[in-house]
Amino acid sequence: PDALGRLVRLKGFAWLATRSRQQVHAALAGTQFTLSPGPPWWAVVPRQQWPSNQRELVSDWDRDWDAAFGDRRTELVCIGREL
Secondary structure, three states, X not given: OOHHHHEEEEXXXXXXXXXXXXXXXXXXXXXXEEEEEXXXXXXXXXXXXXXXXXXXXXHHHHHHOEOOOEOXXXXXXXXXXXX
């Protein structure tokens, strides 16, 4: 089988070109694959609305922030056999 045939589990979030303001959550378990709407990207939320009581979280955002795209990115964890 090809590589995708050996994929057992996938989970994460994605940045889609057609949804530049909102995250998309992806999940695969066996043959069940779902994409569902996630929260907005922080890049589209005014900074004064960011949670001020969660300094560690905001610090992580600042570290991973891209000058052009903000926090928009794709992060997927794949679990499979012989990938």
